Amino acid sequence: MEEKGKILIIDDNEDVLFALNLLLESYMEKVKVTTQPARIAHFMTTFKPDVILLDMNFRRDAISGQEGFDCLEQILQIDPQAVVIFMTAYADTDKAVRAIKEGATDFVSKPWEKEKLLATLSSALKLSRSRKEVGKLQAQMLALKTDDELPELIGNSPAMQKVKETIFKLSDTDANILILGENGTGKDLVARMLKHFSPRQEAAFVTIDLGSIPEQLFESELFGYEKGAFTDARKAKPGRMEIASGGTLFLDEIGNLSLPMQAKLLTAIEKHRILRLGAVEPIEIDVRLICATNANLHQRVADGSFRQDLLYRINTIELRIPPLRERGEDILLLAEHFLTGYNRKYHKEVKGLTREAKNKLLKYNWPGNVRELQHTIERAVILSDNTLLRPADFPFPTAGNEHRESNDEELNLEKLERKAVEKAMRSSGGNMTRAAELLGITRFALYRKIEKLGL
Numbered sequence: 119m120e121e122k123g124k125i126l127i128i129d130d131n132e133d134v135l136f137a138l139n140l141l142l143e144s145y146m147e148k149v150k151v152t153t154q155p156a157r158i159a160h161f162m163t164t165f166k167p168d169v170i171l172l173d174m175n176f177r178r179d180a181i182s183g184q185e186g187f188d189c190l191e192q193i194l195q196i197d198p199q200a201v202v203i204f205m206t207a208y209a210d211t212d213k214a215v216r217a218i219k220e221g222a223t224d225f226v227s228k229p230w231e232k233e234k235l236l237a238t239l240s241s242a243l244k245l246s247r248s249r250k251e252v253g254k255l256q257a258q259m260l261a262l263k264t265d266d267e268l269p270e271l272i273g274n275s276p277a278m279q280k281v282k283e284t285i286f287k288l289s290d291t292d293a294n295i296l297i298l299g300e301n302g303t304g305k306d307l308v309a310r311m312l313k314h315f316s317p318r319q320e321a322a323f324v325t326i327d328l329g330s331i332p333e334q335l336f337e338s339e340l341f342g343y344e345k346g347a348f349t350d351a352r353k354a355k356p357g358r359m360e361i362a363s364g365g366t367l368f369l370d371e372i373g374n375l376s377l378p379m380q381a382k383l384l385t386a387i388e389k390h391r392i393l394r395l396g397a398v399e400p401i402e403i404d405v406r407l408i409c410a411t412n413a414n415l416h417q418r419v420a421d422g423s424f425r426q427d428l429l430y431r432i433n434t435i436e437l438r439i440p441p442l443r444e445r446g447e448d449i450l451l452l453a454e455h456f457l458t459g460y461n462r463k464y465h466k467e468v469k470g471l472t473r474e475a476k477n478k479l480l481k482y483n484w485p486g487n488v489r490e491l492q493h494t495i496e497r498a499v500i501l502s503d504n505t506l507l508r509p510a511d512f513p514f515p516t517a518g519n520e521h522r523e524s525n526d527e528e529l530n531l532e533k534l535e536r537k538a539v540e541k542a543m544r545s546s547g548g549n550m551t552r553a554a555e556l557l558g559i560t561r562f563a564l565y566r567k568i569e570k571l572g573l
Contacts, residue, residue, distance in 0.1 A: 123168035123243045124148040126161050128189065129205070130173060134228070138171070145236060155189045162196045163344055164398045168246040169239060172222075174206035174213065187220060194221045196345060197354070201246040203238060205230075269310040272455050273448040277440035281308065284437055289315040294432050296372075297410040299439030302487030305410040306370060308439055312408055313366045321365030326358045329371030336379050338395055341386070347396025359392050363403040372432065373413030377425065384428045407432055416570055420563040442484040442491060449479050452488060456495040457507075466499050471507045478509045536571050539564070 125146050127138050135151040142149050150165050152158075161167065170193060174186030186204060193200050204217045207228040217225055223245060224238050271282060285308070288295065295312060297305045306325070313323045331339055338347075342357030359367060375383065386392045387407065391400040409432045418424035442449060453471065461468055471479070484490055498511040538557060546552035554564040 122147045123246065124165060125150070125169045125171060125239070126165060126167035127151045127171045128155060128158065128173055129153065129171075134173075141232065141235075142239070145239070155185065155192075158189060158192055159196060162193065162200075163346065163396065166397070166399055168201065169242045170200060170202045171205055171226075171239075172202055174204050174217075187216070190217070190220055190222060199249045201242045201249070203242055269307050269314065271304070271307060271311055272451055273445055274451065275440075275445040275448045277444055278448060281437065281439060284435075285311050285315055288312060288435060290317065292317060292406050293434040294407040295409070295435045295437055296415070296429075296433035297408065297437050297439060298415075299410075299412060300441050300487055301412050302489030303439040303441055304488050305439055306368070308437065309368045309370075309408045309410060313368075316366070316406070318365050318406055322362050323366045323368065324358050324362035325368040325370060327370045329374045333376055333379060336375075337382065340383070341392045341394055343395035344397045347394070351396070354394070357392060357394065359386060359403050359405060360394075360401055362405045365405065367405045367407055369407065369409045369432075371411060372409040373411035373415060373418065373424070377423070380425045380428050384425060384431060387428075387431050409433075416563075416566050420559055420566070442487040446480075449484070449491065450476055452491055453479055453495055456492050457499065460496050460499040464499055466502075467505065468499055468502060468507060469505045472509070474509045475507050475512065478512055482512075482514060535567065539567055539571060 123146060125142060125148070127135055127142075127149065129135050129138075129151075130153050132153060135153065139149050139151055148165075150161055150167065152161065172186060172189055172193070186206070190202055190204075193202055201223045202221065203224045203226060204213075204222050205226050205228060206213070213225075223242055226235055226238055271278070271285075273279075297308055299305050309325075310323065313319065326339060328336075338355075338357070340357050340359055342355050342360055343351050345351055345354045369383075386403070389400075390404065391402045393400045413424075415424050415429050415433075419426045419429055442452075450471075453476075457468060457470070460466070479491075486493075494512060494514070498507050502508075502511050504511075539553075542553040542556040545556060550564060554560060557564065559567075
């Protein structure tokens with residue numbers, strides 16, 4: 119036999135079980151035997167056999183095979199993809215036909231011929247592997263359906279050119295990437311571009327928004343679960359990491375993970391395997407991680423709310439996406455792009471923006487970044503009756519915005535942090551230990567801040 123796997127043998131005759139165990143132990147990965155049909159559910163959920171060799175006739179009714187058919191029904195309720203081979207000393211054509219119709223894979227007679235039995239089991243193992251692969255591919259194809267088109271990253275500003283150059287530099291690597299940026303900057307778009315220009319371009323791209331999933335559902339979403347693992351688990355379901363195996367897993371808003379969940383994610387990343395809820399056997403995985411957050415994870419590490427070892431696992435490369443206010447004329451490029459799309463969607467014929475309208479967009483601070491600009495253009499296209507969009511079509515509070523811009527320097531946390539570090543270094547005369555004491559942080563945390571701020 120070329121294939122090896124796990125087999126469960128169910129027969130009322132202990133001598134038969136002993137003989138089959140002796141015969142198959144050198145051909146199979148693992149062999150489990152039982153004389154009790156009542157133990158089927160236990161073995162199906164804990165042992166998870168690749169093939170089941172099932173006796174058709176038990177003591178209660180030694181000829182009709184009905185108990186065997188009852189066991190078959192129970193097995194297929196637990197796992198509709200189970201590969202079951204019937205075995206009986208009372209084989210006939212009618213029973214064989216009925217067995218296949220009701221979901222059995224094959225039918226062998228007692229006493230068995232060794233070579234024929236091994237050939238049947240080999241074929242059954244191949245079928246089991248194929249069914250599992252098909253199930254995995256179906257889940258991956260579903261993940262790929264939402265990722266067919268090449269994402270478009272619009273922008274010619276120096277900041278965006280740097281982002282694009284970094285994406286292309288990473289095209290030959292499988293390195294884990296951490297995307298940093300404010301809400302609405304397009305971190306998900308950058309993640310899809312990283313996937314598209316990568317060795318895993320043709321594989322699945324699976325996303326999970328950790329900010330929208332309740333903590334109690336985290337494990338079942340990420341790792342999956344077996345049938346019966348909890349009250350509503352009516353059938354087994356693969357988790358996102360399992361579906362993404364061979365491809366890319368995008369964990370958005372990873373800064374929202376609690377410390378216990380961080381520990382479980384770290385274990386899965388380090389061991390390259392996951393355990394479904396309610397399962398006993400782990401599942402090997404191979405995923406490339408892309409994570410995104412608007413949080414300062416280095417600061418989170420310093421204050422103890424994010425694991426340093428997890429940060430090191432996910433940030434082989436850090437990619438910062440600039441806010442829209444730092445992208446200059448990109449604001450107008452994006453506005454024209456959204457205008458074209460919403461003209462088509464709403465069957466409008468808005469030709470463009472007046473000079474005054476463009477100036478208003480350029481002066482606005484865009485706290486909601488690209489997402490806010492997109493919604494602003496959509497609203498303007500819907501409500502405008504003119505062929506050109508005018509300043510009045512963008513009713514954000516100019517005075518309030520000017521006040522926000524004037525205070526931006528004072529309220530920007532990164533700039534405040536930079537000033538504090540620079541002042542501490544000057545006050546300490548360059549002494550790192552003293553500077554760290556002045557800032558109320560560890561020497562190591564100060565090193566990380568200096569590296570992050572480029573000081």
